[in-house]
Amino acid sequence: MxxxxxxxxxxxxxxxxxxxxxxxxxxxxxxxxxxxxxxxxxxxxxxxxxxxxxxxxxxxxxxxxxxxxxxxxxxxxxxxxxxxxxxxxxxxxxxxxxxxxxxxxxxxxxxxxxxxxxxxxxxxxxxxxxxxxxxxxxxxxxxxxxxxxxxxxxxxxxxxxxxxxxxxxxxxxxxxxxxxxxxxxxxxxxxxxxxxxxxxxxxxxxxxxxxxxxxxxxxxxxxxxxxxxxxxxxxxxxxxxxxxxxxxxxxxxxxxxxxxxxxxxxxxxxxxxxxxxxDGEGATKLVEVLVKGAVSELSATGIAKSIVGSSLVKTAVFGADANWGRILAAVGYSGVPFDPERVDIWLGSVQVAADGMGLAFDEEAAKSQLLTDTVTITVDLKLGDAGATAYGCDLTYDYVRINASYRT
Missing domain, CATH: 3.60.70.12 (L-amino peptidase D-ALA esterase/amidase)
Incomplete structure (x- = not known):
């Protein structure tokens, strides 16, 4: 259709x-x-x-x-x-x-x-x-x-x-x-x-x-x-x-x-x-990172890229581990100024952090969000009206296998 x-x-x-x-x-x-x-x-x-x-x-x-x-x-x-x-x-x-x-x-x-x-x-x-x-x-x-x-x-x-x-x-x-x-x-x-x-x-x-x-x-x-x-x-x-x-x-x-x-x-x-x-090598999931509440599209893009490119975030997605701290850490080393005490984070529809601190969220519900074919991570900086989305995939055992013998 x-x-x-x-x-x-x-x-x-x-x-x-x-x-x-x-x-x-x-x-x-x-x-x-x-x-x-x-x-x-x-x-x-x-x-x-x-x-x-x-x-x-x-x-x-x-x-x-x-x-x-x-x-x-x-x-x-x-x-x-x-x-x-x-x-x-x-x-x-x-x-x-x-x-x-x-x-x-x-x-x-x-x-x-x-x-x-x-x-x-x-x-x-x-x-x-x-x-x-x-x-x-x-x-x-x-x-x-x-x-x-x-x-x-x-x-x-x-x-x-x-x-x-x-x-x-x-x-x-x-x-x-x-x-x-x-x-x-x-x-x-x-x-x-x-x-x-x-x-x-x-x-x-x-x-x-x-x-x-x-x-x-x-x-x-x-x-x-x-x-x-x-x-x-x-x-x-x-x-x-x-x-x-x-x-x-x-x-x-x-x-x-x-x-x-x-x-x-x-x-x-x-x-x-x-x-x-x-279709990332060895990937099993598409990862979409949506950053909102930024002061500019440029800053939102920088943070979204930092999160989606984090090896630790990617492996957590592969293992369906709701390790939201890795996400906040990736925001922190993005080089973009922000206030860590205002950041909210969602895994799919499950909010896992508010104002830079963890919530008592339902682990099984969060895991179910990470087991889908497309995993959405949302970060709200609560600083402005700009936003951006970056795309990536999980990091799996097969990525190493494929690239260890790419030439031979």
Missing amino acids: MVKSTTYTVLPDGTITLPRGFKAAGLHAGIKKKRKDVGLLVSEVPAAAAGVFTLNTVRAACVTQNERQLKSNPHLQAIVVNSGNANACTGRQGDADALEMRACTAELLNLPVESVAIASTGVIGMPMPMAALKQGITSASESLSEQGGLDFAEAILTTDTCTKTVAVQVEIDSKLVTLFGVAKGSGMIHPNMATMLAFVATDANIDPSALQKLLGKTTDRTYNCITVDGDTSTNDMVLVMANGMADNKTLTEDHPEWDSFAEAFHFASEQLAKEIAR
């Missing part, structure tokens, strides 16, 4: 609806042993584009090349992605391989090189198997389809246990605009980008500078509010292409229906971010 908000429609879970003018493909080229590892997303016409990238000082070639390209010309027509090899910390050869990846795609699609963005994810420090990659790109270019969204979503995964997709539709100027997004991410997930890739395609007609501003603002409230393990990777990025084929009037912040588009865009981004957090 479709979900209808006041401004946009969320298509059913798992719906793969590419916007007008987009085709996609994904296949196994041999970079990984079995699963799909090369994906291609293409627009029939040049599209306004925007991107945000990892803040890690160590950055893969794809990150630096895409960022440089979008600064000089914020338009794209194709995104090519490989999984299984990050092409990071590979020196000059890695730079050359990234350029060849772009050039190969551009030639096959008869596009200018500067209209192609690239993304890689996987093992760091390994040479890219270019023969397999180029053959994969060739096959993907021959397999492009309006039904290829799921194949593309599968091709970008590494340790993920499932694909992450979202499809949203909204009316702008009486035109039906579609947004389709895919993401990958399971480990090395931390605010300021994670080991995550996200790609959004839309047929909206939107000004490139407005799109970049919207993406930056949305990223701060979604992708940069998730954490799994505190590690920020070398390859993280979010790329958006908007090809204008919905034929609405150009969207800017002055457009009368800008807020409707922005809300749909935020919802799509938030859903992808939450799915990344939910």
